[in-house]
Amino acid sequence: MDLPKPFPILRLPFVPLQEVFKAMDPFQIINFSMISKRTKAVTKQMTFYSKYSIQLIIDEELKVSIHGSKNMTQCVYIFTSKEEKGGKVAENSRKSWNKLIVWKYSNNLIEEWKQLCKHVLEIFKKQTIDILSMTLDAFVDEKVSIINFLKTNWKSVTDCNLFQSEEENDVDEHAVYLLENIKITSNLLFLFDVKNDNFDGKIPKNLKELYLPNSHWIGYERLLEIDCKIVILEKNRISDEQWNLFIKKWIAMETHLNLVYLQIIYRNFEEFRELVLHDIPHEVVDGAVKRVLKT
Template sequence: MPFPILRTPFVVLSEIISILEPNEAVTSSFCSKNFKCLLSNQYRHRKKFVMLEAYMVDFEDDIRVAIAPGMEETKIVLSVVPMSKLNESTNKVVEINGHKAEFSSEVPIFYFEDKKLGSQWIVDYVTGLFNIDVRRLAIGRNSTWAVDWINSRQEKSMNRVLLVEPTNNDSKADEAVDYVLKNARSSDWIGIDEYVSDNYRFNGTLGPVQEVSISEKGYWVTCDNLMNFDAIEIYIGNSRLTISDLNPFLRHWRAGGSPRLEYLEVCLENGTIFENFDDDLEVVRTDEVGTYPVSFGDPVVIHNCYSIQRMDGVKALFICDRYFHFIVQHGKATSWRE
């Protein structure tokens, strides 16, 4: 016999709603329009739920929305599957709001012919229910439309944007990387995990953002890119930069460029020993130790460093062998996360 939950005293009902996990709240919201409205009102007026954030994933056939309670682990609450995978011979499929859905798994699944429409529908549903914004976004090269769509639907910018590594060899990689770099608005982190052609060049600016991370496919990054990334931390994997490329970056920083930069890490594809500095840089050897608390793993510690001083007196320590580690010195090393 169904439990008449809407007849429960409001105090008790409110307490029940407060202990629901995000996935449980989304699933139960489909019970009736009245219960969905009740849930939405509770989430809209209770400060306890202010930290909830929506996380949208749209990558090939992986389409889902998750809820992140602050910086805690995300929990998937709703997903979309292509209509071609629907098996209507089962008794598990129902129709809700004109869309076919299945509730036999832990997370409700909706079937859509149009993947883009399905993505937008589940995002609108979840963000409307919890009265929250999309703060994290992970997309594939065929879903860059989501960047502009999210930018236009909310005033607050996202805090994390990732272009995911593909599982196919679609030719749209260059356009996807260029679009995300030029259009993504993110306060905390922008990550690019995508292959581009050897001829690809990014000619724009990026940021301001806290961190830029170009994964193991950073061979396209130029010295001009380093100077035009407005970030506190920059990580570049498998770069093809050379000694002659890094001298102009040091000159740029010494003259006051990249004023927000605290840490730069470039993995040099071919490896090198950095000994040939332009005289005007006034680089000197030092026995100082540089330390930076990176966002993952143990802090980076560099020894037998070189030192360079900016025109305003601020110093940076760096080494260059397999990696170019560049740490700006402002007294005690700190991270923007602290």
């Protein structure tokens, strides 16, 4: 049976209808929801969407990505201003992994991207953006508007990755604005170059991981403000004495009670032992310094 006639899909009872939805990829689900108010309402009634995570990407292009669990299709919408790319579809399949990409042409990229973001998050009943990846020097004139849009429509962002495309661009102001207005709850990656040593972006509390490769602006006072489980700093303005003091306080559990892993880059390991760890009991394991708690 090839189902040649139009199929009355909404006449199915709820359970089979939900089975049909489970067999659809996210593109199908979203396209189906856009047919009418009724299909949208039916689509929203499905109860299995928690397995999907949503990623919003603001790069040179604007993207919305919907990931399922293992063996499920990942679908990515890319908004493009290049008319020739509009409607293009690409599929990338491997053994247990399948990725579908659809390019959508628009002469009003931001607005259409916003509309799709709202629709997707409404359909999949997400109050949180699972991953937000933002290139801070892309769509600069719209950056504040985009951040306000995210703030207005979602409670929080689980993982936030901040980039910049051109190293010489100063994106501090937008980074500060984002950190001030978006609640980040798990991972924060600063993959852009902070220009100002007095960068006063608010570092969220209770993060799982904070990754600051360009952390030359982190001084002792800022270090004391950080409250995360995993902290990775590659540069800093903290003196040897301050590191020594900090590590002693950490061992004595006088500060950073949530911190379980600290990674820093020091110019020379032996120097670090000599200048920072000279009066701190420690042992060397695999060339790295690890905190050893002794009772």
